[in-house]
Amino acid sequence: MTVQEKGCFSGEHPADELLSAYADGELGPDGMAEVAMHLRTCVACRRRLEEWQRLGQAAQAAVGLKTWPEEVFRRELSDRLMAEARRPQGRLPVGLRPRRVRPKSAAVAAAIMLLLAGAGLGWARSSYDRYVEQEAGYLVREHQAVRLGVMGTAEFATYGGTSGAEYGDATHDSFGGKQ
Amino acid sequence: MLRPALMRVTKTAPVLAVLALAALVILGAKAHAAADADQDAFRMYQNSFEPKAAFSGVLRITGRDVALEVEVRGLDGMSRYIFHSGGKTVDVLRGGGKIIVKVGPRNVSVEVPSFLDFTDTTDLIMRNYSASIAGRDIVGGRPARKIEMTPLRPGRPDRVVWIDEATGIQLRRDDYRYDGSLIERRELVKLNVVATPDKAEAERWRQALLDPDLDDSLAARLMAPKFHQFRPGPPLAQFFPSRVPEGYVLIGARLAGQPRGPVRHFVWTDGIGVISAFVREVPWWARRPQPVTVRPDGGVELESDGLRLLLVGDATPEELTDMAASFLRKR
Numbered sequence: 257m258t259v260q261e262k263g264c265f266s267g268e269h270p271a272d273e274l275l276s277a278y279a280d281g282e283l284g285p286d287g288m289a290e291v292a293m294h295l296r297t298c299v300a301c302r303r304r305l306e307e308w309q310r311l312g313q314a315a316q317a318a319v320g321l322k323t324w325p326e327e328v329f330r331r332e333l334s335d336r337l338m339a340e341a342r343r344p345q346g347r348l349p350v351g352l353r354p355r356r357v358r359p360k361s362a363a364v365a366a367a368i369m370l371l372l373a374g375a376g377l378g379w380a381r382s383s384y385d386r387y388v389e390q391e392a393g394y395l396v397r398e399h400q401a402v403r404l405g406v407m408g409t410a411e412f413a414t415y416g417g418t419s420g421a422e423y424g425d426a427t428h429d430s431f432g433g434k435q
Numbered sequence: 436m437l438r439p440a441l442m443r444v445t446k447t448a449p450v451l452a453v454l455a456l457a458a459l460v461i462l463g464a465k466a467h468a469a470a471d472a473d474q475d476a477f478r479m480y481q482n483s484f485e486p487k488a489a490f491s492g493v494l495r496i497t498g499r500d501v502a503l504e505v506e507v508r509g510l511d512g513m514s515r516y517i518f519h520s521g522g523k524t525v526d527v528l529r530g531g532g533k534i535i536v537k538v539g540p541r542n543v544s545v546e547v548p549s550f551l552d553f554t555d556t557t558d559l560i561m562r563n564y565s566a567s568i569a570g571r572d573i574v575g576g577r578p579a580r581k582i583e584m585t586p587l588r589p590g591r592p593d594r595v596v597w598i599d600e601a602t603g604i605q606l607r608r609d610d611y612r613y614d615g616s617l618i619e620r621r622e623l624v625k626l627n628v629v630a631t632p633d634k635a636e637a638e639r640w641r642q643a644l645l646d647p648d649l650d651d652s653l654a655a656r657l658m659a660p661k662f663h664q665f666r667p668g669p670p671l672a673q674f675f676p677s678r679v680p681e682g683y684v685l686i687g688a689r690l691a692g693q694p695r696g697p698v699r700h701f702v703w704t705d706g707i708g709v710i711s712a713f714v715r716e717v718p719w720w721a722r723r724p725q726p727v728t729v730r731p732d733g734g735v736e737l738e739s740d741g742l743r744l745l746l747v748g749d750a751t752p753e754e755l756t757d758m759a760a761s762f763l764r765k766r
Contacts, residue, residue, distance in 0.1 A: 380721070381720065381721050385723070391698075392745050402687070402711060403619065
């Protein structure tokens with residue numbers, strides 16, 4: 257960028273835009289030399305530049321950003337990329353690095369899962385066994401009911417989805433149709 | 436030497452033949468008389484279920500785990516049993532080979548004679564038991580004939596029945612296991628024989644039996660005497676034993692709804708003895724094959740091929756074990 261592109265001196269002093277470009281290193285070698293020569297002799301422009309630089313640093317500190325001149329930024333970026341390229345494959349910065357699942361912890365997790373599944377199955381089996389054991393007693397009573405010949409009546413209380421309440425309970429003195 | 440001996444034989448032969456013939460006649464007559472006595476005993480037994488006399492009383496049923504009292508009334512060959520089950524009044528009317536069961540105010544079942552009561556199994560009893568009139572006794576202050584039914588095969592129960600001489604009413608009936616322990620006793624107490632039957636009441640009962648006016652067809656849910664009736668329904672036939680104790684026939688099958696899946700229930704009888712087999716399919720995660728174990732009540736348990744079996748009833752543990760081992764999953 258040249259002094260002409262950024263605007264020339266307004267009178268004896270460089271325009272604000274030109275001084276800003278100087279501060280950011282955006283001028284070409286001639287422009288930089290020209291503005292630097294002026295600053296050596298002009299106290300007012302030096303103060304103006306210092307003031308901008310101070311404000312710029314304060315702004316950077318306020319927003320936490322680092323603003324670099326383009327070339328500096330490119331150099332910095334290039335350096336970082338090179339550093340990344342030299343880093344072992346797949347390795348990410350510590351903050352971004354995912355937690356690695358180590359074989360040992362995977363085995364522990366699998367063992368815990370197996371233990372839990374086994375315990376669950378064991379519990380279900382023992383629960384089933386207990387149920388079947390209790391059921392056996394009930395079934396033996398059903399056999400006795402069959403032997404007694406009252407199975408048909410016992411059925412209503414235990415099977416068929418028909419609740420006894422549906423039939424109500426009434427004293428009826430005789431057969432001979434519904435009452 | 437030979438001639439006198441020959442002469443002696445020819446002289447004694449007719450005598451021996453006559454004696455042998457007489458012995459045969461006597462034995463035959465005895466056998467015939469015994470068969471007649473058997474027939475008489477069986478007839479008396481069968482008739483005791485449908486006595487002509489009008490009566491009322493209480494049938495007390497007791498056994499190892501049973502204690503039940505049933506109000507009973509008899510009228511012109513029909514019987515009526517009233518008892519309470521599950522807080523409901525159950526009323527059973529039986530006559531002419533039919534049975535109606537009323538629970539509360541509704542008629543719910545009909546014509547399941549061989550299941551609800553084994554009175555129609557007389558033929559079966561005659562095939563598997565011998566009957567004899569074993570003398571006279573006094574039961575509840577009334578003279579009674581004592582009839583003993585003895586199994587033709589070991590391991591089967593004995594039945595002793597006392598029948599009122601005057602009315603033909605069954606006063607008492609005892610069933611004993613093969614080891615002599617009592618299975619069940621039915622005793623008619625507080626018997627009151629009615630001199631003049633209520634004809635109008637008899638007619639009402641008869642009409643009820645002829646036209647049961649069913650409220651629903653719960654009969655289908657009950658045990659049916661014919662196994663094939665269940666073929667279109669639940670897959671009961673998928674599991675079935677290939678061997679049953681000799682003399683037993685299948686009389687009932689049902690799918691009992693249980694909280695952890697259905698249990699198939701089969702019932703066999705030899706007329707007096709009853710065997711139940713309960714079959715449960717075990718889920719894969721609960722399978723634990725176990726050999727046959729004999730229960731304290733004489734029943735057997737077994738788990739094999741994903742089936743859990745429980746067999747109880749009137750047969751030896753060896754017979755039940757053999758039956759359980761023949762339960763095959765039909766694929």
